[in-house]
Amino acid sequence: MPNKKKLSARLHDRRDAVLAAWLKDLDGQLDRDTRGFRDDASTILDLLITQCGHAEERWDEAADSLTELARARVAAGFATDETITLVSALRSAALREVAALDDIELLRHLSKLLDVFLRYLVDAYVEARDLVIARQQEDLLELSTPAVKLWDGIVAVPLVGTLDSRRAVSVMESLLNKISETQSTIAIIDITGVPTVDTQVAQHILRTVAAARLTGARCILCGIRPSIAHTMVELGIELSQVETHANLAAAFAAALRSRGLDVRTSDA
Amino acid sequence: MRDDEASSRTAILAIGNTLIATLQGSIDDRAALALKDDLSRRVVATAASGVLIELSAIDIVDSFIGRVIADIAAVSKLLGARVVVAGMRPAVAITLVELGLELPEVETAVNTEQGLALLGR
DSSP, X not given: OOOHHHHHHHHHHTHHHHHHHHHHHHHHHOSSOOTTHHHHHHHHHHHHHXXXXXXXXXXXXXXXXXXXXXXXXXXXXXXXXXXXHHHHHHHHHHHHHHHTTOOHHHHHHHHHHHHHHHHHHHHHHHHHHHHHHHHHHHHHHHHTOOOEEEETTEEEEEEESOOOHHHHHHHXXXXXXXXXXXXXXXXXXXXXXXXXXXXXXXXXXXXXXXXXXXXXXXXXXXXXXXXXXXXXHHHTOOOTTSEEESSHHHHHHHHHHHTTOOOOOOOO | OHHXXXXXXXXXXXXXXXXXXXXXXXXXXXXXXXXXXXXXXXXXXXXXXXXXXXXTTOOOOOHHHHHHHHHHHHHHHHTTOEEEEEOXXXXXXXXHHHTTOOOTTSEEESSHHHHHHHTTO
C-alpha cells in the first residue's frame, strides 16, 4: 500500500518546482505561447495533489474540473495532441520530483493517477469537440434550408446538398411555415444543388409536395439534372402529379403566369 | 347533456351556394362526427355546390379528425358539392402527411378568401 500522505506532501512541498519544470517542458514542446497556461497548469497540479492525498478513489470533483478545463481548451482551439502533451509534460515533471523519494509504490500510484487524469481530459476534450460539431451541424441545417419569397404568393426553396431524413423534415417545415406566413399559393422546389436523388429522397420530396398542397399551395419542381432524371426513370420514381420545369427561371415564369402575371420588356 | 351536445357543435354558415364550417381548436371526436352529420344534412337541404372547411384555428390533429375530414369530402362529393379545406397550419399538414392522410380528393386553399374564390364566389 503506497503512502499516499507522503506522496501528497512531497508534491505539495515541491509544487512550485514541479510547476516551473512542467511549464518549461511545455515551452519546448508546444508551438504556442504557454504563458496563458500558468493558471490552468496550477489548477491541474492542485487537483493532482488533492487527488494524491485521498485515501479512497474519489473522482467526481476532479472530473468536473477537468471537464471544465478541457472545454476551455476546445474553445481556445486546442488540438487533442496538445492536450496529451500537456499531461505527459506534467508526468515527467512530477515523476522526477517523486523519484527522489526512492519509493517505487509511490511512483506507480502517481503514474496511475496521471493516467486517469489524461483519460478524463481526453474524454472531456472529445466530448466538447462533439458538441461543437453537433452545433455546427444544426447551424448548417438552418443555413442550408432557407425558404424565400420570390413574389406575392410565390415562395421557393433552393435545396443544396444531400437530402437525408433530418434535412428533409427541416426543409418541409421551413417551406410550410413560409407558405403560411406569406399566404402563398405556389411553392417552387429547386433541386439543382441536390447531387443524387434516390427513392428515399423522392419520397421526401413527394411528402413535402403533399403537405404543401394541404396548406393550400401548389408545388413546382425544377432543377432536375439530366443524369438525375435518367436515374429517376430507371428507379421508376413517379413524379407525374408534380409540375416540373427545367430550371428555376422556367419554374418562376410558369408560377407568374399561373398567377396571371406577365413579364415583358419595357417599351422605353 | 343535450345542452352540452348543442354547444360542442360546430356552426355551419351558408353564403349563397356555399357552406362554411369553421373548426375550433378544441374539437373532439364527438363534435367532429356531429359536424360530419350536420354538413351532409345541410348540403342536401340547401343543395350547396361547395363546402369550405376552415382549419386555421386547429393546432393539432389526430388520425381520427383527419379521417373525418376525408370522409366529409367524400360524402359531400357524393352529394354533389366540392370541398375546399382552407388555412391548414404547417404542423397539421405535416401530421396528416405522416399519417398517410394526404386527402387527395379535397381541394385546398391558404385562407378562407382564396377558398371561396376557388369555389367560384
